[in-house]
Amino acid sequence: MTSSNDFRWRRDTDGLGVWEHRGKVAIAGYGHSPVDRRWDGVNLDASLGAYTIMACEKAMEQAGVTIDQVDGIVCCDSHIAGGSGGSASNWAPRPYFDAPYDSEYGITLINAQWLIGAMGFKNVKFAPTGVPTIGEMVGMASQAVGDGVCNTCLVIYPTGNLEGRYRRGGENADDYARGARQWTVPWGNHGGNDFINIFPHNQYCLKYGGEHDDLAPFVINQHKNGMLTPWGFNYNHDIEPISVEDYKSSRYILNPLRIWDCDRPVNASAAYLFTTAERAQDMKSQPVYVLNHSQHNFRFRTTQPDLDEVEMWTDKQAARMYEGAGLGPADVDIFNPYDGYSIMTQFFLEGFQWHGVKRGDAFAFYSGDISVKGPHPFSSSGGNLGNGRTRTAMYTDSIEQLRGTAGDRQVAVKAETALCAFTTPSSGGWLMLGKYPS
């Protein structure tokens, strides 16, 4: 079996040229589980494992693929609060259940090996361990299919959330700061993208003018788009739309960061079926084509990234993606950047210059018509803010927009290319999709 360690899949340096598999890899299906706020710790039909199986079955069904045809599984084996959450993210130990729920796998963690056993995959030859988050997973799968490492590959992103306040235990309850935390925690920074991005965001407001609450139109629009997204949290839980007044009167977390600038952790799973463009032609649903994938992992030069670094990083991300896709800013119809904290999205919008937005222009852009039916349907997915912290809305919406199946969310402008991501300014990846292979 091929692992992630013995094949080179990343496109994470400058000057790589057009991707060699441009248009030769496709996404032929996707599936979403229900999106719950939390798992109750009891109902195994609503566990992360059950939801992941459900998402995989839906993706295979949409593509018209049987379980025996799947030969690749790329599954993130770190739950949503994991990775950067460290020990503060651990919900274990707990009482376990009968197999396959007799360990943490299937409950708050999912990996390819657990899925192979639970679902009965028999022909999987690519099931890497140590898989990164979805921002990079989609690139790993695209390259694996393009290189022939596998042919029919499920990409799965589970996002578990249980009772109890998110990331309040473990090292966040410690009186001591060890490792990298010795440089941040004594002053109150427990880590995370809220802290990483709020300082550059403040500098952004100072440099270009404007104030934090100029984000309100963007956040409100994300909620509106989320209410048009049948597979998202807000749509299915009757979350009330918010007004400018609601936003401006909401409580602060890291002042000026407000509660509505933060996404809502959820318990959910999503799956995508990647295959060759050639095979996708004969599958059940309309394929969309991968035009490029790119990754980045920029090192902080000191304690805290500043605005200069963030702008340099996002400029580099855009240059790599556009070069590999053979496209430029004017060619991108659908733009679904990450919004897990609203304060980072303007850096992507301006770095990629979508609809001509340049550095310092984002707040003015947000104040215009960014609705899905208008001329600038920015973040048509509703992102994490409109759908919960699934980190998959950007991908699924892009597929639906290109297929023309986004329903009430379908944009009124041309939808032939889509750029989507789960990424922060410093690390993650981008995916360019096309309605056509070239």
Add this chain to the structure above:
Amino acid sequence: MPKIIPVPDELSQPFWDAVNQRRLALQNCTVCGKLQYPPQAACQVCGSADGLEWKDVEGKGHVATCIVIEDGRLNRRMPDQPYNLALVTLDQDPTVNFYSNLPGVAAYQAPIGAAVELTFEEVAPGQLIHEWRVVE
């Protein structure tokens, strides 16, 4: 409420030793001349490991920006909320920055752009941390 206590490791021990002597000593690359903080095994600019030395720097800086932590996740600091968390740049090399709670400045009153100078705070017996105080 006391702050959280840093635990030095092999790489950071010289830094914290200096802090406990009320000095700010950063890594300095003798090959490319770049100051480096937090300490790393090699220079992040030129990659040199052998060229890194510890160098005392002047404790002067400026407040670049500031937030106020109102709902953080650190148990030990919750009674302090709301409190300032400022980003301080070092005058000697403004690409090097530090966090500060700006002792003596009330929450929400951080003077952005103000000059600051190095000070120290005891967080455990014998363990200081570096802090920054606004210059009047």
